[in-house]
Amino acid sequence: MPVINPVDPEVPIPIPGPCSWPIDTTCCPDWGDFSADVRARATNLATFVLDALTGRRFAQCPVNYRPCGPKCAGGAGYMVWPVGMGTVGGGTMPWMIPYVDGGLWRNCACPGACSCAASCEVPFPTSVASIERVTIDGIELSSTAYRLDSWRGRPMLVRTDGECWPQCQSMDAGPEDVGSFVIVYRPGLPLPLAGQIAAGDLACEFARACAGAECSLPGQLASLTRNGVDLEMVDPTTVLDEGKTGIQSVDLFIHAVNPYRLTQRSRVASPDTFRGRFTV
Secondary structure, rough: OOOOOOOOOOOOOOOOOOOOOOOEEEEEEEHHOOOOOHHHHHHHHHHHHHHHHHOOOOOOOEEEEEEEEOOOOOOOOOOOOEEEEOOOOOOOOOOEEEEEOOOOOEEEOOOOOOOOOOOEEEEEOOEEEEEEEEEOOOEEHHHHHEEEEOOOEEEEEEEOOOOOOOOOOOOOOOOOOOOOEEEEEEEEOOOOOOHHHHHHHHHHHHHHHOOOOOOOOOOOOEEEOOOOEEEEOOHHHHHHOOOOOOHHHHHHHHHHOOOOOOOOOOOOOOOOOOOOEEEO
């Protein structure tokens, strides 16, 4: 049977890896002496390596997230006994409508005024380092039309301009077409200043090595005795096996944020936690 709209398994969604990490090269006085090409290559290598060694927990490449809805609009939602369609307080409708949202039971009733939920918000399936842009029907919204909140440890995109997010969208429509609702954001946590400094220090050493200058990257020499002086250097393969780089400032940051040498961020799989899809 032919496959409709086959997806290349070699193209993961979201795309892994850091993109355009800010780096701090204050501790690299000769950074400006290198060519733009050497600086770019060193930065790309340093951020990719540091991203892997920190468990890929900081700002990843932007992804196109297309939320799915609605939560409880246009009907009774996810009804369970004893709350059901019947007479409650003399009326014919329940005063609350329970539904499952991200693995949590919630009641759809008077949002904002008597609950911690905003009147119009969209949950994210991952942590959010930054919001790049939001488009509806292919038109980009002003960044003043929304804000990023955190509720019960989960990121929420709250509409603040008096309008509301679309209750549903056409997944047949392209990201720039009418009927689409796309949030472009960077999964992960914002890269702290310490991480920017560590990335800058590592990029500096890669740039020096590329230019043939003296650098602090671990060499191949294991032991040397000359004129009564013993010289021993760490085997780079041993350093890499321990999840380190051999650069003290960089390794201190790696150990601080990833002491157990995790290879990726922890994830919880549940049929109730994901609401939406990613597109390329």
